Amino acid sequence: MTCKSASDLVNYQEVWLLLDSLTFGGIETHVLELARGIAFYKVPVRVILVTRFKQPSAIISKLEQHNIPYSYLHTLINEENHHSLIRQTFQLRRAITQFKPIAIHAHGYKASIISKLAVKTTTGQTKQVSTYHAGEVPKGKVRLYDWLDRYSSLLSDYSLCVSPEIQARLPARSLFLNNFISTDDSIQSLGKRIAFVGRLSHEKGPDRFLDLAEEHSDVSFYLYGDGPMMNDLKSRNVINAQFLGFQPNMNQCWDDIGLLVISSRYEGLPMTALEAMSRGIPVLTLNIGALARLIVHGHNGWISDNTEELALFLEEWLNSTESERETLAENAKETIESQFSTEAVVPQILPLYSKRLLPASFASKSQSF
Numbered sequence: 001m002t003c004k005s006a007s008d009l010v011n012y013q014e015v016w017l018l019l020d021s022l023t024f025g026g027i028e029t030h031v032l033e034l035a036r037g038i039a040f041y042k043v044p045v046r047v048i049l050v051t052r053f054k055q056p057s058a059i060i061s062k063l064e065q066h067n068i069p070y071s072y073l074h075t076l077i078n079e080e081n082h083h084s085l086i087r088q089t090f091q092l093r094r095a096i097t098q099f100k101p102i103a104i105h106a107h108g109y110k111a112s113i114i115s116k117l118a119v120k121t122t123t124g125q126t127k128q129v130s131t132y133h134a135g136e137v138p139k140g141k142v143r144l145y146d147w148l149d150r151y152s153s154l155l156s157d158y159s160l161c162v163s164p165e166i167q168a169r170l171p172a173r174s175l176f177l178n179n180f181i182s183t184d185d186s187i188q189s190l191g192k193r194i195a196f197v198g199r200l201s202h203e204k205g206p207d208r209f210l211d212l213a214e215e216h217s218d219v220s221f222y223l224y225g226d227g228p229m230m231n232d233l234k235s236r237n238v239i240n241a242q243f244l245g246f247q248p249n250m251n252q253c254w255d256d257i258g259l260l261v262i263s264s265r266y267e268g269l270p271m272t273a274l275e276a277m278s279r280g281i282p283v284l285t286l287n288i289g290a291l292a293r294l295i296v297h298g299h300n301g302w303i304s305d306n307t308e309e310l311a312l313f314l315e316e317w318l319n320s321t322e323s324e325r326e327t328l329a330e331n332a333k334e335t336i337e338s339q340f341s342t343e344a345v346v347p348q349i350l351p352l353y354s355k356r357l358l359p360a361s362f363a364s365k366s367q368s369f
Contacts (some may be wrong), residue, residue, distance in 0.1 A: 012099050012100055012101075013044060013100065013101070013102055014044040014045060014046045014069075014099070014101050014102065015038055015043060015044065015045045015046070015101065015102050015103050015105065015353050016045075016046050016047075016048045016101045016103070016104045016105070017031050017034060017035055017038075017045065017046070017047045017048065017105050017107065018048045018050065018073075018092075018104055018105065018106045018107070018111040018114070018115050019031055019047070019048075019049065019050065019059075019106070019107040019108050019111045020049070020050040020051050020108055020110040020111050021049060021057045021058070021059050021108070022053050022055065022057055022058065023058050024058035024059055024062070024248075025199065026133065026268075026270060026271050026272075027107050027108055027133050028058065028059045028062075029181075029271040030107065030131070030133065030179060030271060031047060031059065031107050032059060032062050032063065032066070032068070033180060033181050033182055033271075033342065034105070034346070034349070035047055035063070035066075035068045036066055036068065036182055036342065037180070037182070037342040037345070037346035037349075038346065038349075038350070039066075039068065040342060040346070041346065041347070041350060041357075043350065043353075043357055045068065045069070046068075046069045046070060046071060046101075047059070047063055047068060047069070047070040047071075048070070048071055048072075048073055048076070048095075048104075049070065049071070049072050049073065050073050050088055050110060050111055050114065051072075051073075051081070051082075051083055051088070052072045052074065052081045073088060073091050073092060073095065074091055076091075076095040076098070076099065077091060077094045077095050077098065079091060079094075085110065085113065085114060088114050089114045089117045089118050090118075092104075092114055092115065092118035093118045093121060093122050096118060096119065096122050096124065096126055097122055097124070100124055100125075100126065101126055102125075102126065102127065102353050102354050102357075103126060103127035103128070103129060103157075103352070103353035103354065104118075104119060104126060104127070104128055104129070105129040105130075105131065105353070106128070106129070106130045106131070107130075107131050107133065108133070109134075109142070109145045109146050109148070109149040110145065112130040112132075112149045112152075113145065113148055113149050113152060115128055115130070116128055116130070116152050116155040116156060117152075117155075120155050127157045127158075127352070127353055127354070128155070128156050128157050129156060129157060129158045129159075129160065129352055129353070130149070130153065130156050130158075130159050130160070131159075131160040131161075131162070131177065132149075132150075132153075132159065132160065132161045132162070132166045132167075132170065132174075133162055133166075133268055134146070134166070134268070150169060150170055150171065151171055153170050153171065153172040153174065154171065154172045156172070157352070158174075158175060158352045159172055159173070159174040159175070160174065160175050160176075160177040160349075161174050161175070161176055161177065161268075162176075162177055162178075162179050162268035162269045162289075162290060163176075163267065163268040163269055163289040163290040164176065164289075164290060165268075165288075165289060166268055166289075176290075177345070177348075177349070178269065178290075178293070178339060178340050178344070178345050179268070179269040179270075179271060179274055179290075179340065179345075180274065180340050180341055180342055180344065180345035180346070181271065181274045181275060181278055181336070181340065181341065181342070182341070182342045183278050183333075183336060183337055183341050183342075185251065186275075186278040186279050186333075186336075187254075187255070187279060188279060188280045188329070188333075189254050189255050189256075189257055189258065189276075189279040189280055189281050189329075190255060191254070191255055191256040191257045191258045191281075192256075192258040193220070193222045193256050193257045193258055193259075194212075194219065194220070194221050194222065194258070194259045194261060194314070195221075195222045195223075195224060195256075195257045195259065195260055195261065196209040196221070196222070196223045196224065196225070196260075196261055196263065197224045197225060197250065197257075197260060197272045197276075198224075198225050198264075198270070198272055199225055199226070199227040200223070200225050200226055200227030200228065200229040200230050200233060201227045201228055201229055202229065202265065203264060203265050203266045204225075204227075204263075204264050204265075205263035205264045205265050205286075206223060206225075206227075206229055206233055206263070207229065207232075207233065208263035208307055208310070209221065209223065209241075209261055209263045210233060210236055210238050210241055211307065212261065212263070212310065212311055212314060213238050213240050213241045214238055215311055216240075216311075216314065216318075217239070217240055218240075219240065219318065220240050220241075220242065221238075221240060221241045221242070222241075222242050222244055222256075222257075223241065223242070223243050223244060224244050224245075224246075224247050224250065224253060225245070225246060225247075226245050226246040230243070250275070254275065254276065254279050254281065255279075257276065257281055258281065258325075259281065259282060259283075259284055259314075259317050260272065260273065260276040260281050260282070260283045260284070261283075261284045261285070261310070261314070262283060262284070262285035262286065262288075262291065263285075263286060263307070263310065264285075264286065264288055264289075265288070266288065266289070267288045267289035267290075267291065268289045268290060269289055269290040269291065269293070269294060270289070270291075273285070273291065273294060273295075274294075274336055274340050276332075277294070277300065277301070277332035277333065277335060277336050277340075278332075278333060278336040278337075278341075279333075280328075280329030280330065280332055280333050281329070281332065282300060282301040282302070282317070282325075282328040282329065282332050283295055283300075283301035283302075283332070284301060284302045284304070284310065284313055284314060284317065285301065285302070285303055285304070286303075286304055286305075286306075286307070286310060287303050287304065287305050291303060294335065294340065296331075296335070299328075299331050300328060300331040300332040300334075300335050301328070301332065302316065302317070
């Protein structure tokens, strides 16, 4: 599938998922799963990329793989590509006026600010929804944009948050939303590796993962990911830690993993935890973000209040029997399927775009965030 121009857009009543994206991370994973879920319920959906960078956005290949329509913002109205927030706001206003989407659901501070300004300065029935993903407080210029995004939440029809901490930082009323994934492609993992999966950056706490490795020198630890801390982490020369770098397709890696460790300083509800548990991989995590909503201690993983407990519960997993691990795996999978799957969450989101989008199977149920 190629990027569509305005003349190729035949459906004028779509849900648009708006984001400014180059690399593929947690937000992109969420948007991909949301797009797949919306399409599953036969609702027209399109991913709109705010900026066209020199390199293609990494999410594009994933969208094409799942046959999800997408467009760069400027191609909707056949204009030049711009990086200016103001110019992009005017482009989105013109696109809304021309195509009249049912709703624009924004992800990330830039897309959120642009969509609120554009929707609220045009006439029509388009709903504006923003999801707030970031658990950490940003620094520098991004901190200003983050502030603008949060305090303009009053303009949104709905603001969704993936953790209570994020929710507490918004001045406007918001809804808590479980992150979710499709379980269609999830295959039971038979792996044994202790793994860190994510960006090697301060907020994700890979240094804490290496601390665990140093305390358990007779066990191998594996880090999947890249980031600004890579060189510093490698310089520690932790012999039993292997750096496997960025993985363009983690689906090929999960089968080697037996335990996912989340040692982050800030989180919402990380997609990696959902991806792991959907494959029967228990999660050992610090008590941050919304992870306490996901992990039932000793039932589908372990949740610790500090790094000392993290090491203690790692010992518990290392000493567990095969039967105990099988029970953990089944419990982890059941948790995802019942509470954090596309089928469990997307029907709660669709009525926010339009009341008429409530799936028939949920019409008689009381669904709340």
